[in-house]
Amino acid sequence: MLRKFFMKRFRTFAIIMFIPLLLLFIIMGFMNIYTQQEELKKQGANTLKSINDNIVYVxxxxxxxxxxxxxxxxxxxxxxxxxxxxxxxxxxxxxxxxxxxxxxxxxxxxxxxxxxxxxxxxxxxxxxxxxxxxxxxxxxxxxxxxxxxxxxxxxxxxxxxxxxxxxxxxxxxxxxxxxxxxxxxxxxxxxxxxxAKNFGMMIDNMLYHSGQSFFYLNKKGDTLFASNPDTASDVTSKKGFFSDIIKEYEAKGKFSKNQEWVNINGKYYLFYIEPAAYYETYFVSMISFDVFADSLLDFLKLALAILLLNFLIVMLLAWITTKSAFKHITYLVDVFSAAERGEFIEKPQLIVKDEYNLIMNNILFLFIKNSQMQTKLMEKQHQNEITEIMALQLQINPHFIFNTLQTMDLEVLKEKGGQSTLHTMIQELSRIIKYALTNPTEPVTLREELNYLKAYLQIQEIRFNHIIITYFEIDDEILDHQVFRLMLQPMVENSVNHGIKSTERRCYLKIKGYLRNDEINIAVIDNGCGMTKDEIAELYIKINDPSSKNIGLTNLNRRLVLHYGDRSKLHIRSKKDMGTGIYFRIPVQTGEIKKSYV
Structure with a gap:
């Protein structure tokens, strides 16, 4: 399968790369042929002019x-x-x-x-x-x-x-x-x-290459000097070659075969003849076709080398892309198989190299996300079933609890003969239970939440022998803003149980609320035992972990994020032996907040 796709990609890449390259080489080949031929013509003319100007002139x-x-x-x-x-x-x-x-x-x-x-x-x-x-x-x-x-x-x-x-x-x-x-x-x-020998040596120095021959002719076309014996032998075998050309020149006043390829004894030469300036003689330059062929051969070697390199590049590209595609396909098959088995799949690393990768990565990401959402939904449904079972097991008629507390309160009044600490605790506990059990999904005002919190703190002050002094610093303009139930109690409970409980000195607890930039800012600050940086980091890990045993702050942080977004999550500041502050902010909402099912 891999080989089949490799060959298919190789053919595709080869067509894309080789056809333009071949067309380019064909065009360059014609240009090279024309250029080389013109260059050889110039060499022949320049050689004869140089000989005439330097040797014969002397x-x-x-x-x-x-x-x-x-x-x-x-x-x-x-x-x-x-x-x-x-x-x-x-x-x-x-x-x-x-x-x-x-x-x-x-x-x-x-x-x-x-x-x-x-x-x-x-x-x-x-x-x-x-x-x-x-x-x-x-x-x-x-x-x-x-x-x-x-x-x-x-x-x-x-x-x-x-x-x-x-x-x-x-x-x-x-x-x-x-x-x-x-x-x-x-x-x-x-x-x-x-x-003639020394003359020939001078001529050889003026010739452009060994494939060029020079002839010195008299007015009858007889060869007075020939620089190359082999070429002279070829010309001699064709009787009357030079004499016929000179006769034609004397008759017509021009050379008909000048600067043309002529066939002599089966060999081709670029022929150029010119009358000498003196002594009624003629100069002839003959350049062998081998010179022209050598220049073309050099071009062909270069072209073949480039084609071979291009062939190797095409093979390499085809192999790399095929391997990458099969690796991607194998990964997709593994991911889909794992998703079908219900296994958890991490989000794939997005590597966009081309449109194909972009599309496949998006499809894979959507599939994985959908599979994860289905898995989470099934887990959520399972948790809800467990919660419902636990709620059924713990469900008690609220009226029974209220009636029991009222009966206890009457008995305390009879026993004590009037107001007492126990009477106060029963009264505050009745308020707390009534507030907590009244439809927890319905939103309340911040004023109602604070009243509930005061009842809770009243009981805690009695528990800790009045060593807790509480301050409320709340702007009036935010009291009627709607929030979900039990928003502040987990923060106060954390301060009492972890910041104040372990100390025997008098402690202060401040609940602060104010409006800034269309956001309500809430803070619970105590001067308890405080925390180190490592303890703060550990607490952050716990409140962001759904399975954490720190249910109060973890649950509160999750509810804040669900209702208002990540911007409203809890922030903690603390210093060892000096105290702790827990903060969050929520946007001002004109309508009711959405119901909580947590």
């Missing part, structure tokens, strides 16, 4: 500065003399030193520049940054550049190619990207050899 500046210097007639004449082995003047030597220093500075300042050549057409020699003297076209280790230069069409001002250089027989050949730039102010050429 090469272009090297060539351009040298070309501008050739615009100086003196500079050009000095270079021609040098290359022709003509005698140089001092100023020509200065120019030559400047040229050599400039060529060497370019090579030493930028590690990816392998060497720089200056050549004037028709000469057998040329200047090389890698040589301390004139280099001969016939004897210099690098002869291929000159052969390639002669094959360049005269209308082409620029030309870029990839070559291999090997200076010494014992060293491995180095791949270089050779850039040819015809001089504008002389018939000759400026050649810059770029070390």
């Amino acid at each position: 090469v272009y500046s090297t060539i351009h500065q040298q070309d501008v210097m050739m615009g100086s007639a003196q500079y050009k004449l000095a270079l021609q003399k040098l290359l022709s082995h003509a005698q140089l003047e001092f100023k020509d030597v200065v120019f030559m030193n400047a040229i050599e220093n400039f060529l060497k500075s370019s090579e030493t300042s930028y590690p990816y520049i392998n060497s720089v050549y200056l050549y004037i057409n028709g000469r057998d020699n040329f200047l090389a940054s890698s040589s301390d003297q004139l280099a001969s076209i016939k004897t210099y280790f690098d002869k291929d550049w000159f052969n390639h230069y002669k094959k360049i069409p005269k209308e082409d001002e620029q030309f870029v190619e990839t070559r291999w250089l090997k200076r010494y027989s014992y060293e491995a050949a180095k791949e270089v990207i050779t850039i040819y730039q015809r001089m504008k102010y002389a018939k000759g050429v400026i050649v810059v050899n770029v070390n």
Whole structure:
């Protein structure tokens, strides 16, 4: 049963929590795809711009500065003399030193520049940054550049190619990207050899991640440099891929596949191409789909982790709520069973966690209260039956008692021959019995209650040999107020029996009544033996306990609370060897008080 309810709650909670979460992840997934794709596009564009601004621009500046210097007639004449082995003047030597220093500075300042050549057409020699003297076209280790230069069409001002250089027989050949730039102010050429390996290292530092590849193309679409051999192999397998794109660009003036995913040899790449600012070349950035997939995979891992955590939370919530519900149900069943058996049930502790708990607690509380009231009613009925039996056993005709007392009074008068203490006691006792036995449920005035109390005190003074002196301090305006019978007698009896009886000295007893704030305040004060704080606390326990043997004050306190509420319950003040005061207050009532059946 528990498992069935747990699964039901789990499904409910899962639907509530998983559906919004899945919708959120779907929306975030689309946003992540779009964001990542846009970010990759920016990375491709920024990479090409950075390469163009930092590396290629340096090469272009090297060539351009040298070309501008050739615009100086003196500079050009000095270079021609040098290359022709003509005698140089001092100023020509200065120019030559400047040229050599400039060529060497370019090579030493930028590690990816392998060497720089200056050549004037028709000469057998040329200047090389890698040589301390004139280099001969016939004897210099690098002869291929000159052969390639002669094959360049005269209308082409620029030309870029990839070559291999090997200076010494014992060293491995180095791949270089050779850039040819015809001089504008002389018939000759400026050649810059770029070390492909060092160039590649610089390119790798500018790429955003290992999944990005860079291609450097000439105007025909041939690959001059590729940063990733694997990607280059994929492109090579698709013949004419770059050349077709460049032809389309030259024809239409735009790239149709720019910033799009292209399929090459079964692999997808985010393709971006851009014309270089110099040398009629092109830059290409290709970002593998694996990079995009990795970013999506990270998102999926995060989403799955959150879903798993959510799954555990749902299970925990379902288990806690199911256990709590079954605990509550078990408690309800136990309570109902106990109530049916007539057992006493304490009021449940109210713990409101939700609407369900609030409703169930209210139902349970009402059920328990109803069961307790039924139990108390049955107990009350049983007590009433016992009381009725006792009343029947003790019932004596009041007229018989009065007649007997009158007969005794006449006999005393005959015996004593007039008024006596015994005669007074019989007279007062007759008044007391008549007052007590006259319909105890009917209310009386406070005046009548005080008259009865005076008769009671008259007998007590005679009993205690007139050591009790009684004072009445009662406001006239409250004398006609209605109260229930025998309201004051239990308080006076308590003072006499417990405060005055144990002392042999003269004692004073004050009965005080006054009106304040629409309430009648009654006090009975004596200067008897008094009580300690512990004794006062013990007395409070007794008068609030229905089963207490202290019947007088207990019964009075209960009647006051029943008639007038908790505000009218008894209050006790006392100090050891100084006396005791018992107080209560009742509201002023315009009509009759309700009848007492106690």
